[in-house]
Amino acid sequence: MEVIVNYESGWKFSARCGKHTMIVDLPPEQNGSDSGPTPPQYFLTSLASCVGVYVAGFCKNSGIDSTGMRITITADKLEHPARLGEIKIGITLPNGEVGKRKEALLSVARKCLIHATIESHPSITVDLLSA
Secondary structure: OOOEEEEEEOOEEEEEEOOEEEEEOOOHHHOOOOOOOOHHHHHHHHHHHHHHHHHHHHHHHHOOOOOOOEEEEEEEEEOOOOEEEEEEEEEEOOOOOOHHHHHHHHHHHHOOHHHHHHHOOOOOOOOOOOO
């Protein structure tokens, strides 16, 4: 799995993931042009989307209607060091009756790849590569 991020200008970057390109930028109050989500917003989007994929799979396998499913995610921004703090994820299934399967559904949601990665505290290395 590889993502290549290229600097464009100001605080704007383009990120290439396979055949997809996404713009990353900062808002005007941080001297950006707001031409795309911020890195933390993409991080939260990745986590919420991953939960959604796992929940959709659970619903499909359990016969629960996932039509209109919505995943809401919020996070506190902390400082010293700058980081995201408490992350809260809410799953709404307006057309699905979960009933006694609530804990099973939540267990599956917590096992999504991104959530499991964060929980495992993966090692991250940063290096300067030659051009």
